[in-house]
Amino acid sequence: MPFRPCPRIPLADSIDPVNAFGKRSIRAQDRQRLIFGRQVIDLADLEQLTETAQTHAIGSAIEYGKPYMDRHTPLRAVAxxxxxxxxxxxxxxxxxxxCGHLAGFRxxxxxxxxxxxxxxxxxQEGCGS
Structure with a gap:
């Protein structure tokens, strides 16, 4: 039987761009680090990112994509x-x-x-044994 990965479905409620001061905070610290609320997302392994503007756009896209995270749509489809x-x-x-400071990404x-x-x-759904 061939290997088939199970679709992962992100839950919008678990994504919060609010920082410790109660303010929305999404910004690229540099090309490899995205500040998203209280967290720093490490993107150092994403070698295809070449500009800080791409990192900033990804942060905006995470928040923008929350309405698509409807408990039924897999991560791939959301992206x-x-x-x-x-x-x-x-x-x-x-x-x-x-803002004019965004660059495209895949x-x-x-x-x-x-x-x-x-x-x-x-x-994860559809992962029966």
Whole structure:
């Protein structure tokens, strides 16, 4: 029987961009570190990221993608929907404000960042033995 990975479904309630002072905080410290609320997401292993603007865009995309995390949509589909919206609306479409300091990324990089977010909760469905 071939190996088939189980889809992981992210839970939106486990993603919180609020810092210790009660303020929304999403910013790229540099290309390899994303400040997301109280957490620092380490993206050092993502060699495809070449600009801090990409890291900042991924942070915005994590928050933007929360409505797609409906307890039924797998991580891969969430990331693909966000990237499709980005292609349709432009980079500023994934941010709550027009900033001009965002750069494109792939769905793979968004999924990687979500997987590196400490505290994110996921459920797995269809993983019968």
């Amino acid at each position: 693909e929907r966000v990237v499709a919206d980005m292609a349709e609306k432009g980079l500023d479409g994934i941010s709550d404000r027009i 769905a793979l990089e968004l999924a990687f960042a979500l997987n590196r977010l400490r505290g994110i909760q996921m459920i």
